[in-house]
Amino acid sequence: MSFLEMRNVTKLYGAVPVLRGLNLSVEEHQVVCLIGPSGCGKSTLLRCINGLEPISGGEILILGDRVSGAGVDVNRLRRDVGIVFQSFNLFPHMTVLENICLAPRQVLGLSKAEAEARAAELLERVKLGAKHKAYPDQLSGGQQQRVAIARALAMQPMLMLLDEITSALDPELVAEVLDLVRDLAAEGMTMLLATHEMGFAKEVSSKVCFLFEGVVHEEGSPQQIFGAPTKERTQGFLKSIIEAGRL
Amino acid sequence: MNQDSSRFRAPSIPKSAMPLTLAALLISSLTTLFAWWVVWQLALALAGVTEEQTALALEKNLYWSEMLPRVSSLPWFAFLGLGVMVLIPLALFVPTIQAYGFAARAKQALTQEDLIEARVATANSSNAAWYAIGYAIFAVLLFGTVWFMIARDVAVGNTFFKLDLMLEKAGLVGNAFLTNVFIFMVAQVFILIWGLVVALARMVPGAAGQPIRLLATLYTDAFRGLPSVITIYLIGFGLPLTGFPILGDLPPVWYAIFALTLTYGAYVAEVYRAGIESIHPSQMMAARSLGLNFFQTMRFVIVPQAIRRIIPPLLNDFIGLQKDTALVNVIGTIDAFNQARILASNNFNLSTVTIVAILFVLITIPQARLVDRLLEQDAAKTRGAK
The missing domain is CATH 1.10.3720.10 (MetI-like)
Structure with missing residues (x-):
């Protein structure tokens, strides 16, 4: 039994199909990278998994339990599935510490002291221990994204979804965020990430999925996908990436 | 130095700041005269002179000989207040004179072909002149309001602002x-x-x-x-x-x-x-x-x-x-x-x-x-x- 399994998932925005019968499985402790051209459905796929977008057809299972469709407690599901967004989405009226403590206190019912202890530990880990009293607008993009990761980790999720988390960062800030993801991967965190950082995907992932027209067009080990893609579309996509100097 | 002729072919020579300065001077002076006239009307109103008495005095050609004693009988604090009101419009002449000074300096700088100095002085002059004109408008409205209050034997003042009541x-x-x-x-x-x-x-x-x-x-x-x-x-x-x-x-x-x-x-x-x-x-x-x-x-x-x-x-x-x-x-x-x-x-x-x-x-x-x-x-x- 896979940790996460998506079976024949479809997603329509109005009449426009974004996912068209997509199948994907993620094993525990795997890092799966989603690559593909803009608009191929990477972000949508991630948002369907934790119920931020309801799916139009098919089903999504986590440890064999169906987490899509009617009757699913999405608030319960989201405790276990963390997501980090491209644009950080920190709460600007709260300090870094308050950002991290909010959900553990309100959702998990931790006491203030427990939540703050957990947050302090995570802030050390993302190397922002000194910034706990800062407000998001006082931090750099890289620092904000590391806080966002800490905020998601504070719920102690089983699965992390990372939605192009370095796309909004200045080039010199990308490394600090990727280092953190690399650490998480090394610790065995199950992760599903949409990314344009091909070098990073090649290095960190256990499996790479090339999304095209709403389905997983080709999947395989990073060596196979980046080294010897079999499908024509995959080859074309990687060729354009290489020409752009991004791999 | 490499003279890039296209850049320096037409240096912008500032327009003379004098006309604006003179306008400011004129407006300030007229405002002051108007304000003083209002202050005089106010003094008459405070002394209890009615419009009828004024008209009568004018008819008899005894305006000043009748009005001056009545106004001079006002208490000292009334004089203090009126005195302040007389001085207020004079403040307009501070920026006006400054504007004149800058305008003169601009003129002098132009004769010495010091373009930059001329531009700076012109800009300062026009700033000061507009400042004076702006406050002159303010003062006209202020004293106009006072006049509105005391006109027709203090009709407006008594209707809306009867202090004792x-x-x-x-x-x-x-x-x-x-x-x-x-x-x-x-x-x-x-x-x-x-x-x-x-x-x-x-x-x-x-x-x-x-x-x-x-x-x-x-x-x-x-x-x-x-x-x-x-x-x-x-x-x-x-x-x-x-x-x-x-x-x-x-x-x-x-x-x-x-x-x-x-x-x-x-x-x-x-x-x-x-x-x-x-x-x-x-x-x-x-x-x-x-x-x-x-x-x-x-x-x-x-x-x-x-x-x-x-x-x-x-x-x-x-x-x-x-x-x-x-x-x-x-x-x-x-x-x-x-x-x-x-x-x-x-x-x-x-x-x-x-x-x-x-x-x-x-x-x-x-x-x-x-x-x-x-x-x-x-x-x-x-x-x-x-």
Whole structure:
């Protein structure tokens, strides 16, 4: 039994199909990278998994339990599935510490002291221990994204979804965020990430999925996908990436 | 130095600043003459000279010999006040003379072919000249108002600003104003809560929330459309007639509070809703993705941010509410306006109503400054230096 399994998932925005019968499985402790051209459905796929977008057809299972469709407690599901967004989405009226403590206190019912202890530990880990009293607008993009990761980790999720988390960062800030993801991967965190950082995907992932027209067009080990893609579309996509100097 | 001819072919030579300076000088002088004339009229009015006496004195060609002794009999503090008023317009000549100085310097710099100095001096000159002209307009309006007050034997002044009557009745009107203050203070608390409840009811998600959304929409449509004076009238006279227990025999002030809460609750609900909708959906998404439910998300993430944005329009509505407390006189509550009207008809003079007008203006000013300060402080806190 896979940790996460998506079976024949479809997603329509109005009449426009974004996912068209997509199948994907993620094993525990795997890092799966989603690559593909803009608009191929990477972000949508991630948002369907934790119920931020309801799916139009098919089903999504986590440890064999169906987490899509009617009757699913999405608030319960989201405790276990963390997501980090491209644009950080920190709460600007709260300090870094308050950002991290909010959900553990309100959702998990931790006491203030427990939540703050957990947050302090995570802030050390993302190397922002000194910034706990800062407000998001006082931090750099890289620092904000590391806080966002800490905020998601504070719920102690089983699965992390990372939605192009370095796309909004200045080039010199990308490394600090990727280092953190690399650490998480090394610790065995199950992760599903949409990314344009091909070098990073090649290095960190256990499996790479090339999304095209709403389905997983080709999947395989990073060596196979980046080294010897079999499908024509995959080859074309990687060729354009290489020409752009991004791999 | 490499002379790039295209760049220096046509250096901009500043226009002479003299005409503007002379205009400023003329305007300042005329303003001063007008102001002095008004001061003289004011002195005559203070000395109790009527228009009729003035006309008579002019006819007999004894204007100065009759008026000067009367004015000189004014007490010393009147002279002090008038003296200050005489000096005020002279302040216009400070920037005017500065403008002249700069203009002269510009002219000199031009003859020495010092273009930069000429430009700077011209700019300074025109700045100073416009400053003088601007304040001259201000002074004309100010002294014009004074003249309006004392014209026709102080008709306007006596009708609206009869000082002795105002001082005598200020306590009474001020006391009645406490009723207005009580009404809007209590109503504001209710409105803040009720408005938020309605706004959230309009945004409850899901198909199951539809009846609640519908109800909230109907309410805002109805009470935003109803003139508040009609709501106050209907509730203030209607509810006692129904004979409901408790609801039927409240003091009139509470009917006013109830009616104003219903009316302004609808306005404020819309303000809240606009504020909530102005928060980017990604904030909602981020909070929900952490497992917070809709109401937790509203409570901790969306509403706190929305409130910071809606404070200025909220103050607008609250000032509207404060002014509308004057409408409660339709149900017979003795508020400041009602009290002032009674006094006005007893004394055939509107000065007591002027007191109410002044009170309403005075209470709004500190609120506006407080809001400005709150917003500045919050901005400094969340967006301070790195």
